[in-house]
Amino acid sequence: MTARVGVVTFPGSLDDRDALRAVKLAGAEPVALWHRDKDLHQVDAVVLPGGFSYGDYLRAGAISRFSPVMETIIEQAKAGMPVLGICNGFQVLTESHLLPGAMLRNNHLHFVCKDQKLRVENNTTAWTSDYAQGQEIMIPLKNMDGRFTADRRTIDELEAEGRVVFRYLDGNPNGSIDDIAGITNAAGNVVGLMPHPEHAVEPMIGTGGTDGTGFFTSIIKRLVNA
Amino acid sequence: MTLDTVKNASETPDVELPWAALGLKEDEYLKIREILGRRPTGAELAMYSVMWSEHCSYKSSKVHLRQFGEKAPQSDAMLVGIGENAGVVDVGQGYAVTFKIESHNHPSYVEPYQGAATGVGGIVRDIISMGARPVAVMDPLRFGAPDHPDTKRVLPGVVAGIGGYGNCLGLPNIGGEVVFDSCYQGNPLVNALAVGVMKHEDIHLAKASGAGNKVVLYGARTGGDGIGGASILASETFEGGTPTKRPAVQVGDPFQEKLLIECTLEAFRAQLVVGIQDLGAAGLSCATSELASNGSGGMRCDLDDVPLRDATLTPEEILMSESQERMCAVVEPEKIDAFLAICEKWDVTATVIGEVTDGDRLEIFWHGEKIVDVDPRTVAHDGPVYERPYHRPSWQDALQADAPTAERLARPADGDALRAAVLQLVGSVNQADKSWITSQYDRFVLGNTVLAMPEDSGMIRVDESTNLGVAIATDGNGRYTKLDPYTGSQLALAEAYRNVAATGAKPLAVSDCLNFGSPEDPEVMWQFAEATRGLADGCLELGTPVTGGNVSLYNQTGSEAIHPTPVVAVLGVIDDVTRRTPMAFTEEGQLVYLLGDTRDELGGSAWAQVAHDHLGGLPPKLDLEREKLLAEILIAASRDGMIDAAHDLSDGGLIQAAVESALKGGQGLRLIVPDGLDPFVFLFSESAGRAIVSVPRSEELRFTEMCGVRGLPATRIGVVDGDVIELQGQFTLPLAELREANTGVIEALLA
Numbered sequence: 001m002t003a004r005v006g007v008v009t010f011p012g013s014l015d016d017r018d019a020l021r022a023v024k025l026a027g028a029e030p031v032a033l034w035h036r037d038k039d040l041h042q043v044d045a046v047v048l049p050g051g052f053s054y055g056d057y058l059r060a061g062a063i064s065r066f067s068p069v070m071e072t073i074i075e076q077a078k079a080g081m082p083v084l085g086i087c088n089g090f091q092v093l094t095e096s097h098l099l100p101g102a103m104l105r106n107n108h109l110h111f112v113c114k115d116q117k118l119r120v121e122n123n124t125t126a127w128t129s130d131y132a133q134g135q136e137i138m139i140p141l142k143n144m145d146g147r148f149t150a151d152r153r154t155i156d157e158l159e160a161e162g163r164v165v166f167r168y169l170d171g172n173p174n175g176s177i178d179d180i181a182g183i184t185n186a187a188g189n190v191v192g193l194m195p196h197p198e199h200a201v202e203p204m205i206g207t208g209g210t211d212g213t214g215f216f217t218s219i220i221k222r223l224v225n226a
Numbered sequence: 227m228t229l230d231t232v233k234n235a236s237e238t239p240d241v242e243l244p245w246a247a248l249g250l251k252e253d254e255y256l257k258i259r260e261i262l263g264r265r266p267t268g269a270e271l272a273m274y275s276v277m278w279s280e281h282c283s284y285k286s287s288k289v290h291l292r293q294f295g296e297k298a299p300q301s302d303a304m305l306v307g308i309g310e311n312a313g314v315v316d317v318g319q320g321y322a323v324t325f326k327i328e329s330h331n332h333p334s335y336v337e338p339y340q341g342a343a344t345g346v347g348g349i350v351r352d353i354i355s356m357g358a359r360p361v362a363v364m365d366p367l368r369f370g371a372p373d374h375p376d377t378k379r380v381l382p383g384v385v386a387g388i389g390g391y392g393n394c395l396g397l398p399n400i401g402g403e404v405v406f407d408s409c410y411q412g413n414p415l416v417n418a419l420a421v422g423v424m425k426h427e428d429i430h431l432a433k434a435s436g437a438g439n440k441v442v443l444y445g446a447r448t449g450g451d452g453i454g455g456a457s458i459l460a461s462e463t464f465e466g467g468t469p470t471k472r473p474a475v476q477v478g479d480p481f482q483e484k485l486l487i488e489c490t491l492e493a494f495r496a497q498l499v500v501g502i503q504d505l506g507a508a509g510l511s512c513a514t515s516e517l518a519s520n521g522s523g524g525m526r527c528d529l530d531d532v533p534l535r536d537a538t539l540t541p542e543e544i545l546m547s548e549s550q551e552r553m554c555a556v557v558e559p560e561k562i563d564a565f566l567a568i569c570e571k572w573d574v575t576a577t578v579i580g581e582v583t584d585g586d587r588l589e590i591f592w593h594g595e596k597i598v599d600v601d602p603r604t605v606a607h608d609g610p611v612y613e614r615p616y617h618r619p620s621w622q623d624a625l626q627a628d629a630p631t632a633e634r635l636a637r638p639a640d641g642d643a644l645r646a647a648v649l650q651l652v653g654s655v656n657q658a659d660k661s662w663i664t665s666q667y668d669r670f671v672l673g674n675t676v677l678a679m680p681e682d683s684g685m686i687r688v689d690e691s692t693n694l695g696v697a698i699a700t701d702g703n704g705r706y707t708k709l710d711p712y713t714g715s716q717l718a719l720a721e722a723y724r725n726v727a728a729t730g731a732k733p734l735a736v737s738d739c740l741n742f743g744s745p746e747d748p749e750v751m752w753q754f755a756e757a758t759r760g761l762a763d764g765c766l767e768l769g770t771p772v773t774g775g776n777v778s779l780y781n782q783t784g785s786e787a788i789h790p791t792p793v794v795a796v797l798g799v800i801d802d803v804t805r806r807t808p809m810a811f812t813e814e815g816q817l818v819y820l821l822g823d824t825r826d827e828l829g830g831s832a833w834a835q836v837a838h839d840h841l842g843g844l845p846p847k848l849d850l851e852r853e854k855l856l857a858e859i860l861i862a863a864s865r866d867g868m869i870d871a872a873h874d875l876s877d878g879g880l881i882q883a884a885v886e887s888a889l890k891g892g893q894g895l896r897l898i899v900p901d902g903l904d905p906f907v908f909l910f911s912e913s914a915g916r917a918i919v920s921v922p923r924s925e926e927l928r929f930t931e932m933c934g935v936r937g938l939p940a941t942r943i944g945v946v947d948g949d950v951i952e953l954q955g956q957f958t959l960p961l962a963e964l965r966e967a968n969t970g971v972i973e974a975l976l977a
Contacts, residue, residue, distance in 0.1 A: 011573055012481050014396030018673035021690075050671075052394040055481025111389045111666045142393070142668045199670040204804055205687065206670045 003223035006043035014051030026216030045082040048089025061091030082126035090192030101150030107175025116141035137211035139195040148176035248275035283609030286745035293762035294772040313773020325421040329778035334416035338383025343391035351504035357430035358422030365402040370411030394480035399667035400684025434521035437584035444576035445552040449535040452476035452548025489572035518602035527580030616751035628842030645957035658971035695803035699725035704789030706845035712760035722796035727857035730864030731798030738775035743787025753790040810891035822916030897944035
């Protein structure tokens with residue numbers, strides 16, 4: 001049995017094709033999902049891709065959160081379906097309250113595109129089990145509103161429960177609290193991060209490394225062994 | 227306010243129209259009257275004035291641009307040539323690539339963010355209207371003096387605009403240029419290139435054929451932005467009150483454009499479209515007249531059906547509006563529902579505004595009255611053509627005589643002075659690291675970026691299964707072109723050609739953006755004539771046809787024109803992107819070879835500018851046969867794995883290229899001055915036709931034998947080693963010190 005992994009296209013999604021490609025390269029069956037369609041077409045997991053859904057108008061992710069497909073995804077995620085939100089997808093997850101916190105404009109006020117080193121702080125989530133605890137990986141980062149923030153109590157809770165999944169290394173690129181690059185929910189099935197693992201799955205392309213592949217092999221193992 | 231109908235115009239021949247305020251010359255206005263056999267209506271005058279403008283009609287440049295067709299080299303790769311929205315090139319395996327470079331200079335000075343943003347939007351719509359999926363953009367930029375306060379206004383705005391639009395649109399930005407020179411003060415150059423990919427069978431041309439076919443306007447609603455001439459018309463003639471104040475610079479919405487891309491490509495895939503045209507300069511005037519004149523029949527449109535964002539717009543303003551993110555499609559009646567359904571799927575507003583007729587007139591109606599009745603060809607294609615007078619500038623000889631000889635310009639005389647000159651060069655604003663700018667552009671999106679700036683060319687994978695790819699580089703050197711326009715434009719071509727070959731791709735075709743001062747100045751016109759002649763001759767000799775491009779004139783403030791700045795884009799193909807050659811020297815112990823001949827050539831050089839603020843003499847000599855040979859060697863060496871890195875030599879000379887390759891790879895170099903060369907000339911000369919390569923020791927014999935057999939000079943100049951750049955017997959420069967000098971320069975400028 002192969003895992004079926006869906007990738008949602010919202011109006012203004014940009015990295016949806018890349019995410020579908022990454023799913024396929026990892027060996028799962030990619031399934032394109034459409035924002036207006038509530039039906040998830042029997043997928044086992046969902047990726048919310050990067051981009052500027054609805055042009056980031058109002059607030060990044062704020063409009064997409066209300067799309068029909070999100071109704072089903074929110075319901076299924078609460079029931080344990082693995083969901084990965086990348087960049088704009090992470091913003092949709094916080095807007096949906098599947099993950100706590102919010103993203104502010106980068107502290108330097110510019111869009112930033114760079115190869116970013118991260119440390120995997122939690123390898124027990126649905127999307128990180130193929131990494132070693134503490135592993136350092138190079139993943140592209142590209143965003144305008146990437147500064148993760150939350151109130152102190154939420155941050156303390158995330159830290160105490162090991163729910164900070166990724167931390168920026170070698171300099172904080174956007175001013176996020178405690179160098180947080182990605183987090184998970186209490187159950188570990190929903191993960192969001194600002195950097196783009198789908199851009200680091202082929203040699204020669206993007207960073208030229210394959211440090212992002214682990215996200216997609218992790219989920220396949222999880223689903224196939226389940 | 228009375229509506230100026232065709233009937234009214236016939237009955238009131240003596241009504242004065244503001245043709246001069248719309249930028250028309252008297253003889254042009256008289257020609258319009260002659261074509262129509264009556265005075266034009268206000269709407270007709272608006273259409274003619276904007277379509278006959280320099281920007282749309284190329285009236286001053288046309289007689290020179292013809293050379294690109296007349297001297298076009300035989301090329302099997304050309305599928306669609308000059309004249310369409312963008313040229314199309316065969317890259318093999320059934321794929322075709324379309325690319326084009328355009329200017330958005332004037333709007334970017336007035337409003338840097340929106341000017342630059344809509345420049346990206348416009349060129350991308352040219353690509354999608356050919357049926358291609360856009361896959362990358364590039365931006366060659368030129369700004370005024372680095373220390374001028376206005377540069378602090380223009381540069382951040384332009385960069386944010388390009389990023390804000392391109393990033394949101396989801397197109398990787400893979401290259402371009404950033405040049406500072408006080409000649410661009412008040413006239414920054416913001417050129418934008420886009421490239422798209424399609425299968426051969428998907429090529430679409432802009433035409434409206436088949437009587438009864440529907441004309442659909444889709445995308446953004448039409449507003450009052452970007453109206454130049456029509457506002458004058460509306461306010462001065464028809465209202466008589468205060469002039470309407472509308473922004474002359476358009477405002478971009480990249481989100482809408484992203485929807486437009488997906489919607490248009492889906493309609494193409496479903497074969498629902500007969501012809502398509504984007505709305506750019508001159509808006510609906512341009513789209514309707516061009517679609518109709520390229521088709522078989524006439525066209526009839528009803529402006530009442532145009533979706534508006536400002537209900538008070540006059541019909542003239544609707545025709546002239548340059549609101550962004552709009553397209554015009556011609557669709558067969560039985561397919562119209564399917565077409566509109568795709569637009570609805572993507573939340574794109576789409577409205578039938580007219581149909582193709584079996585006549586030969588373009589007729590436009592407003593409130594049921596006919597306000598335009600013209601032969602569309604006379605609007606779109608029969609604009610005036612000028613043979614502008616030109617002559618060699620009186621100062622040209624003196625400029626060329628002022629050569630940067632050792633007697634005139636002091637040269638560094640010993641190792642310490644050379645060391646200081648290197649640091650000064652690599653820390654100068656034009657030679658410094660540009661990542662403050664390029665890190666604001668997404669280079670990863672779409673997941674096919676093989677190479678991006680600061681590499682010699684940007685490279686995109688076209689096919690995931692075969693690894694077919696394309697490479698593009700843009701280059702221009704206004705300083706060289708000022709010294710000698712003919713050679714200068716050829717040097718720009720040669721540099722872009724060399725940059726493509728340096729990454730392992732075979733150069734195929736050219737697009738150009740010709741940025742010059744006022745064509746009404748005979749000396750500027752001479753620069754233009756010489757530069758186009760040089761470019762056409764160069765393209766013929768290199769076998770790379772010009773597929774299209776753009777001319778931007780009147781880049782001058784008062785009598786001061788910018789340096790003549792032809793920016794040349796070269797597109798190449800690479801069969802297997804995994805064989806591409808990057809610029810970084812990464813492998814310790816590899817040998818560094820200098821390919822080509824080095825002469826004492828410093829006219830227009832970066833060194834002369836940085837060390838002496840000097841511009842004079844002649845630019846480097848050019849040997850296009852040598853450029854071809856160098857390209858063949860670089861491509862063969864890449865394909866057969868003989869070199870691991872390559873970097874072209876251009877402004878800044880050998881030392882600039884060596885420092886860039888060393889810093890990128892994090893490896894030092896031990897260099898020796900070849901026999902017979904002066905160390906200063908070795909480091910700083912800008913002789914053309916050269917590159918440096920890093921060769922694994924196991925490949926040295928094979929590589930040098932290939933160069934020897936083919937007759938390309940290849941000189942071993944050093945080895946990749948350590949963490950310093952050492953020039954034997956002269957100086958040692960730690961990489962850390964070079965990096966310190968080379969980075970943070972732009973940030974410091976804007977702080």
